[in-house]
Amino acid sequence: MATINNHYLKLKAGYLFPEIGRRVAAFAEAHPEAPIIKLGIGDVTEPLPEACRQAMTQAIAEMGDRNTFKGYGPEQGYGWLREKIAAQDFQARGCAIDASEIFISDGSKCDCGNILDILGDDNSIAVTDPVYPVYVDTHVMAGHTGASNDAGEYAGLTYLPINASNNFTATIPTQKIDLIYLCFPK
Amino acid sequence: MKPLSLTLKSLIPSTKFEGARDCAIEFRSFSKNAGFTGTRCAFTVVPNTLKGKAADGSEIELWPLWNRRQATKFNGVSYIVQRGAEAVYSADGQSQTQALIRFYLENAQIIRDQLTKAGLQVYGGVNAPYVWVQTPQGLSSWEFFDQLLQKNYVVGTPGSGFGAAGEGYFRISAFNSRANVEEAMRRLTSNL
Numbered sequence: 001m002a003t004i005n006n007h008y009l010k011l012k013a014g015y016l017f018p019e020i021g022r023r024v025a026a027f028a029e030a031h032p033e034a035p036i037i038k039l040g041i042g043d044v045t046e047p048l049p050e051a052c053r054q055a056m057t058q059a060i061a062e063m064g065d066r067n068t069f070k071g072y073g074p075e076q077g078y079g080w081l082r083e084k085i086a087a088q089d090f091q092a093r094g095c096a097i098d099a100s101e102i103f104i105s106d107g108s109k110c111d112c113g114n115i116l117d118i119l120g121d122d123n124s125i126a127v128t129d130p131v132y133p134v135y136v137d138t139h140v141m142a143g144h145t146g147a148s149n150d151a152g153e154y155a156g157l158t159y160l161p162i163n164a165s166n167n168f169t170a171t172i173p174t175q176k177i178d179l180i181y182l183c184f185p186k
Numbered sequence: 187m188k189p190l191s192l193t194l195k196s197l198i199p200s201t202k203f204e205g206a207r208d209c210a211i212e213f214r215s216f217s218k219n220a221g222f223t224g225t226r227c228a229f230t231v232v233p234n235t236l237k238g239k240a241a242d243g244s245e246i247e248l249w250p251l252w253n254r255r256q257a258t259k260f261n262g263v264s265y266i267v268q269r270g271a272e273a274v275y276s277a278d279g280q281s282q283t284q285a286l287i288r289f290y291l292e293n294a295q296i297i298r299d300q301l302t303k304a305g306l307q308v309y310g311g312v313n314a315p316y317v318w319v320q321t322p323q324g325l326s327s328w329e330f331f332d333q334l335l336q337k338n339y340v341v342g343t344p345g346s347g348f349g350a351a352g353e354g355y356f357r358i359s360a361f362n363s364r365a366n367v368e369e370a371m372r373r374l375t376s377n378l
Contacts (some may be wrong), residue, residue, distance in 0.1 A: 001272060002254055008321075015343075016189070016343070016347035016348070019347070020331075020341065020343065020344075020347075021333070023331070023335065024335065024341055027335055027336065035339055036335070036340075036341060037339065037340050037341065037362065037369060037370040037373075038341045038361075038362070039297075039340060039341060039342050039359045039361075039362055039366075039367070039368045039370055040342050040343045040357075040359060041343070041359070042218075042315065042316065042343075042359040042361050043223050043361060044217070044218060044221045044223050044290075044361050045361055045362050045363055045366075045374045046286055046289060046290075046321070046363075047220050047221065048220070048222075048225065048270070049220055049221070049274070049278075049279055049283055049286065050274040050278070050376045051269040051274070051276050051278040051279035051282055052222075052225075052271070052273045052274065052279065052280060052282075053270070054273065054274075055269045055270050055272060055273035056266050056267070056269055056270040056273075057253070058269065059206075059265055059266040059269035060266055062265075063265070063266065069286075070265040072261065072262070073261075073262045073263075073264075073268070074262060074267055075256045075257045075260050075261060075262045076253065076256060076257075076262070077229070077262060077268060078265070078268050080272060081268045081271055081272045082229075084272055084275040085229055085275070086279045088275050089214070090231075091348035096207065097207075097231060097233070098234070099231055100234070101231055101233050101234055102229050102230075102231055102251075103212075103229060103230045103231075103232060103252065103256055104227065104228075104229050104262065104263050104268060104271075105227075105228050105229060105256075105260070105286045106227065106228065106267075107215060107217075107226055107228045107232060108213040108214065108215040108217075108230070108265050110228075110235040111228065111230045112213055113232070114255065114259070114260075115211060115252070117255050117259075117356070118238075118248060118251040118252055118255055119238065119265065120238070120239075127349075128349075129348075129349035129350060129351040129352070130345060130348030130349040130351055130352035130355075131348055131349050132349050133348070134347065136349075144315060151350040151353075152346075152349070152350060153349075153350055159349065159350065159351070161350075161351035161353050163355070164309065164320065165190040168309065182370060
């Protein structure tokens with residue numbers, strides 16, 4: 001029998017948003033008449049901008065024509081998109097970032113997990129607390145932590161509390177930290 | 187980094203900070219500013235001056251490692267979606283995404299105002315799409331979650347789900363229609 005990645009067994013039961021979904025589904029089933037309004041996960045509700053829809057419609061038309069059809073694209077993303085991001089999001093604001101330094105992907109969550117592929121297993125890691133679960137759980141999965149305690153904190157991670165008592169400003173850790181996540185879900 | 191892309195007043199990427207090119211990787215997405223949560227497009231900035239330490243103590247640039255990683259394990263984002271993301275940077279795209287951001291930030295302002303009126307202590311929600319609320323009467327985050335769900339039929343996110351220091355807080359998202367935000371706030375202010 002093949003073995004599994006035992007680090008997955010350390011993960012706390014129920015990723016946050018599935019647990020919310022479970023409680024909402026149970027309540028909705030018991031009270032089907034309740035008009036529930038969801039202000040939870042933070043998914044957008046308004047339609048895509050017209051400029052984006054027009055561009056994608058045009059792109060679909062190009063895919064339907066042998067002369068403009070596109071197969072595999074560059075893994076890093078198309079140059080024209082990387083150029084625009086570098087110019088307008090960075091260079092226009094005084095940040096010296098070149099298009100070659102921009103990598104297009106299908107989501108920040110994926111990249112946050114994938115980045116661990118190129119980092120070592122022996123880094124000391126700090127996260128702000130509160131933090132999005134993906135920053136912590138990817139390190140648990142990679143075996144960079146010990147088990148979790150009752151408060152849900154994993155051994156081996158440095159947590160930097162951010163709350164009203166410190167005016168939402170983290171204290172700089174005193175020990176040496178190799179990787180620190182700056183992420184503010186509040 | 188998602189809230190950053192929503193900031194109206196000061197959209198300043200972290201890589202602007204002095205020295206950031208040598209120590210930071212930035213993750214950004216089009217999810218919130220252009221409504222791409224279902225369309226899927228994001229980007230990661232890996233400066234070519236950024237280095238890490240190898241087992242033999244030598245300093246190695248991370249850019250080639252990430253480039254190799256992506257080339258080996260990823261096939262890129264669909265052409266159609268990348269054209270959609272490119273349009274965000276057109277003049278029309280810029281004004282339309284600004285309008286979207288403004289709409290959600292107005293929702294956040296309504297939530298802030300109404301919850302404050304209901305006697306709750308609120309934080310954030312000014313240049314961010316989320317309002318961070320202190321739970322009343324010392325309720326735990328999940329207790330407040332259950333109360334809002336069962337009494338007001340409103341779903342938020344327990345702060346403790348984001349870490350131990352989030353206990354006693356609750357997150358309300360500004361991502362919804364104006365009618366739903368107003369109705370949710372009406373229920374909370376009339377029957378908390």
